[in-house]
Amino acid sequence: MWACLSRCDRHVARVLASTALALAQAAHADETDGEWRMPARDYTSTRYSPLADINAANVRQLKEVWSFTTGVQAGHEGAPLFAGGLLYVVTPYPNHVFALDTAGKVRWKYEPKTNPSSQGVACCDVVNRGAFYDGGRLYFNTLDGQTIALDAKSGKELWRTRLGNIEVGETITMAPLVVKGKVLVGNSGGELGVRGWLVALDAKTGKQLWRAYSTGPDKEVLIGAGFKPFYDGERAQDLGVKTWPPEAWKIGGGTVWGWISYDPELNLIYYGTGNPGPWNPEQRPGDNKWTAGLFARDADTGQARWFYQFSPHDLHDYDAINENLLLDLPIGGATRKVLVRPERNGYVYVIDRASGEVLSATPFVHITTSTGVDLKSGRLQYNPKTEPKAGRVVREICPASPGAKDWQPTAWSPRTGLLYIPHQNLCQDTGTYETSYIAGTPYVGATVKMYPGPGGYRGEFSAWDPVAAQKRWSVKENFPVWSGALATAGDVVFYGTMDGVFKALDAKSGEVRWSFHTSSGIIGQPVSFRGADGKQYVAVLSGVGGWAGTVVSGEVDTRDGSAALGFVNAMRDLPKYTVKGGMLHVFALP
Amino acid sequence: MSLRCLSLALVLCLAPNFVRSTELRVCAEPDNLPFSHQNQSGFENRIATVLAEEMGAKLLYSWQPQRRAFVRKTLGAGVCDAWMGVPADFERVRTTRPYYRSTYIFVFGKRPLRSFDDPDLAALRVGVQLPGNDMAATPPGHALAARGAIEKVIGFTVYGEHPAAQRIVEAVAKGELDAGVVWGPAAGWFAHQAALGVAPAKPPAELAALPFEFAIAIGVRRDAKELRDALDAALARRTGEVVRILDQYAVPRLQ
Numbered sequence: 001m002w003a004c005l006s007r008c009d010r011h012v013a014r015v016l017a018s019t020a021l022a023l024a025q026a027a028h029a030d031e032t033d034g035e036w037r038m039p040a041r042d043y044t045s046t047r048y049s050p051l052a053d054i055n056a057a058n059v060r061q062l063k064e065v066w067s068f069t070t071g072v073q074a075g076h077e078g079a080p081l082f083a084g085g086l087l088y089v090v091t092p093y094p095n096h097v098f099a100l101d102t103a104g105k106v107r108w109k110y111e112p113k114t115n116p117s118s119q120g121v122a123c124c125d126v127v128n129r130g131a132f133y134d135g136g137r138l139y140f141n142t143l144d145g146q147t148i149a150l151d152a153k154s155g156k157e158l159w160r161t162r163l164g165n166i167e168v169g170e171t172i173t174m175a176p177l178v179v180k181g182k183v184l185v186g187n188s189g190g191e192l193g194v195r196g197w198l199v200a201l202d203a204k205t206g207k208q209l210w211r212a213y214s215t216g217p218d219k220e221v222l223i224g225a226g227f228k229p230f231y232d233g234e235r236a237q238d239l240g241v242k243t244w245p246p247e248a249w250k251i252g253g254g255t256v257w258g259w260i261s262y263d264p265e266l267n268l269i270y271y272g273t274g275n276p277g278p279w280n281p282e283q284r285p286g287d288n289k290w291t292a293g294l295f296a297r298d299a300d301t302g303q304a305r306w307f308y309q310f311s312p313h314d315l316h317d318y319d320a321i322n323e324n325l326l327l328d329l330p331i332g333g334a335t336r337k338v339l340v341r342p343e344r345n346g347y348v349y350v351i352d353r354a355s356g357e358v359l360s361a362t363p364f365v366h367i368t369t370s371t372g373v374d375l376k377s378g379r380l381q382y383n384p385k386t387e388p389k390a391g392r393v394v395r396e397i398c399p400a401s402p403g404a405k406d407w408q409p410t411a412w413s414p415r416t417g418l419l420y421i422p423h424q425n426l427c428q429d430t431g432t433y434e435t436s437y438i439a440g441t442p443y444v445g446a447t448v449k450m451y452p453g454p455g456g457y458r459g460e461f462s463a464w465d466p467v468a469a470q471k472r473w474s475v476k477e478n479f480p481v482w483s484g485a486l487a488t489a490g491d492v493v494f495y496g497t498m499d500g501v502f503k504a505l506d507a508k509s510g511e512v513r514w515s516f517h518t519s520s521g522i523i524g525q526p527v528s529f530r531g532a533d534g535k536q537y538v539a540v541l542s543g544v545g546g547w548a549g550t551v552v553s554g555e556v557d558t559r560d561g562s563a564a565l566g567f568v569n570a571m572r573d574l575p576k577y578t579v580k581g582g583m584l585h586v587f588a589l590p
Numbered sequence: 591m592s593l594r595c596l597s598l599a600l601v602l603c604l605a606p607n608f609v610r611s612t613e614l615r616v617c618a619e620p621d622n623l624p625f626s627h628q629n630q631s632g633f634e635n636r637i638a639t640v641l642a643e644e645m646g647a648k649l650l651y652s653w654q655p656q657r658r659a660f661v662r663k664t665l666g667a668g669v670c671d672a673w674m675g676v677p678a679d680f681e682r683v684r685t686t687r688p689y690y691r692s693t694y695i696f697v698f699g700k701r702p703l704r705s706f707d708d709p710d711l712a713a714l715r716v717g718v719q720l721p722g723n724d725m726a727a728t729p730p731g732h733a734l735a736a737r738g739a740i741e742k743v744i745g746f747t748v749y750g751e752h753p754a755a756q757r758i759v760e761a762v763a764k765g766e767l768d769a770g771v772v773w774g775p776a777a778g779w780f781a782h783q784a785a786l787g788v789a790p791a792k793p794p795a796e797l798a799a800l801p802f803e804f805a806i807a808i809g810v811r812r813d814a815k816e817l818r819d820a821l822d823a824a825l826a827r828r829t830g831e832v833v834r835i836l837d838q839y840a841v842p843r844l845q
Contacts, residue, residue: 191749192747279745439619439748
């Protein structure tokens with residue numbers, strides 16, 4: 001086993017040294033091609049499988065070969081993993097872990113001891129976005145703030161480290177990323193006065209190596225001599241303190257609950273920070289650094305290299321935690337190393353990933369909250385007419401707080417040169433005072449009501465050409481597309497809908513070639529792998545929920561439109577289409 | 591109960607978590623004085639005891655912190671039948687008639703602060719509660735921002751050890767803050783113990799529509815009309831004792 005591991009590690013190292021494009025081309029030679037070791041499949045976050053047995057012509061024959069009920073009712077946002085011949089699934093809270101063989105037999109189950117009160121702290125359902133397989137170990141996080149390492153063969157616990165403190169509102173929902181023997185983990189809970197951070201743990205022992213905060217003095221943000229942001233606005237000392245009213249940075253948010261990518265050549269990791277909080281905007285004047293932006297950090301030391309702020313002084317809850325696709329694209333006559341980010345504020349950003357320069361920022365949805373991005377200063381140009389103010393009714397705020405897209409990750413196919421973006425089409429009104437109440441204290445909140453954007457549909461699956469900065473085709477969906485996307489070398493793309501349809505599309509034309517109905521809606525991340533029998537499989541978790549689907553998984557009263565932070569208003573009819581409950585579905589050709 | 595219930599609505603009786611008349615199941619925070627505490631020393635605990643006695647019901651507690659979606663996870667999940675002390679116009683529950691009405695108050699030390707019109711407002715170190723949810727400040731938070739008091743305002747989140755109001759009052763008592771603008775019932779008792787000055791907070795003129803006063807009631811599930819009526823009747827019969835308890839805990843009240 002050890003001999004195999006070191007051999008596999010060499011393979012991994014070789015793959016990591018290549019770029020996304022090269023990865024796809026070198027595909028057939030590599031035995032890890034058939035595996036899916038992390039939610040995004042690779043460090044460049046492409047969610048692209050080099051397997052091509054299932055293709056646009058034969059996908060219509062795809063059949064479910066088995067399914068497995070997880071026994072958990074909350075929203076299943078996770079990605080199943082496949083490595084070393086086993087499939088791994090982490091459920092939402094209580095964060096059970098299952099290992100199954102390719103025939104669907106459970107090999108082991110692991111139940112972490114967790115604190116149930118974490119469920120009341122989590123903002124938007126008790127989701128978990130997946131695990132990470134590395135070197136025979138499985139790493140995952142629990143809602144109550146722990147990171148746990150398991151032996152992947154036996155399910156035996158190797159170590160556990162408590163990172164979050166639920167007493168102050170901290171939870172963990174993200175999937176960890178393991179880079180060069182370090183497990184990277186960030187926190188959730190930005191609305192509750194939590195200060196965001198990313199931590200690196202020693203993968204061997206679980207011991208903390210460094211912690212980079214998203215607010216506060218440079219020393220604690222890990223900003224030092226090597227910090228070279230592209231724009232002037234980020235170049236001054238202690239901006240994580242100075243762009244806030246005194247003390248406000250201590251509870252300022254900027255949590256790290258989304259995706260991390262890694263470029264081995266530049267030795268940089270990339271991840272976004274959540275919205276500022278918990279103050280309303282008028283009480284926290286300033287840019288509120290380093291929230292709602294993107295950090296590039298040294299993968300070894302965590303020291304910041306550059307930062308770009310998508311939404312300075314965020315007004316709309318536009319967390320900037322979305323996925324970062326590291327691609328090498330022909331732009332302006334040369335191949336540029338870029339980071340592509342379909343962002344919550346409604347723009348697809350193409351950013352030079354070495355320098356942090358924004359090369360383009362193009363709207364991919366209807367936007368009223370801003371008028372564009374000034375490429376000279378890098379700044380988002382806010383529209384003052386849609387600025388929420390206490391006591392003032394503001395209509396047609398587009399995109400709504402969940403953004404043009406939320407956490408649900410995009411896929412990229414090097415064969416078509418297209419991004420496949422699952423997203424929303426939602427706007428919202430913020431209203432006048434409505435009595436709200438927490439912990440013995442009555443107060444007034446702004447009522448928020450979300451509704452479908454122009455066209456009357458709530459979700460969309462868009463194929464986007466990042467070089468031409470153009471939408472090539474899209475499929476409109478009744479509900480927000482809250483699932484991840486999967487692209488394959490067979491030129492098929494997959495995604496699921498909240499009303500429970502798993503779809504395969506022709507990656508070039510967008511034509512629907514196959515669909516499968518699940519009893520619960522899909523908000524999970526589809527994956528593909530080659531089983532021990534040599535066959536290509538596609539797998540996805542169904543189990544509706546998440547912020548968008550709380551109306552089903554949490555049985556929220558549909559009469560209360562402002563529930564789930566206003567999302568219920570847009571989702572009242574979802575319970576008519578689907579029921580809750582988690583299930584793993586595995587598909588193959590006959 | 592069962593006969594009366596049958597004649598009223600069979601469906602309610604068959605619902606799995608329907609209240610039995612012999613029990614009053616209250617959800618309460620385990621560490622949120624002066625409202626409630628696991629050792630039942632809060633004023634809402636004392637009022638619940640009086641009401642349960644009046645109703646001839648056994649008082650049972652489910653100790654649950656009021657976090658996000660607490661209505662759904664407590665009353666909604668059938669864990670309990672009542673939350674003491676919710677705003678009377680809190681739409682997510684059915685409420686009794688209010689049993690008191692209070693306001694946000696200024697709490698201050700040596701340097702009195704009684705109005706948002708105070709010329710030195712922006713220069714004072716002022717603490718406020720931060721509810722966190724819904725991108726919303728407390729009404730005093732909005733008022734301070736409207737008056738340009740931002741630099742020296744400090745937010746105390748509702749999450750953390752001990753209630754935010756207690757932490758604010760302690761900071762005023764120690765001189766770390768000049769004042770706090772805090773929900774009266776939460777701060778009154780601590781301010782009284784620390785012998786600090788208090789004054790009702792009136793909204794500044796330009797924010798006259800912003801409510802600083804709230805009527806407080808008991809919340810039950812929206813379908814629990816019968817329980818609501820029983821609680822209303824008990825509140826009416828034991829008003830004197832309820833008022834005495836509120837006095838003992840220095841709960842500031844408006845008529």
